[in-house]
């Protein structure tokens with residue numbers, strides 16, 4: 357009986373350490389990741405689009421959309 361308790365105790369300790377380690381790793385990279393499952397969606401939002409003029413890839417947030425085409429800057433939009 358005591359042997360079983362010891363085994364369960366060791367397994368629980370290892371399991372706890374593993375979980376804690378995993379949490380600290382993910383917490384270091386992104387604090388909101390654990391709490392907010394939508395953080396993956398946020399990464400997907402940072403989509404890269406190609407400038408129709410010069411071919412440079414820019415984040416979709418920083419790209420200028422004009423007539424259905426993306427441009428990296430106002431210069432490219434004009435040109």
Ligand SMILES: [Zn+2]
Nearest residue numbers: 407410428432
């Ligand atoms: Zn451009």
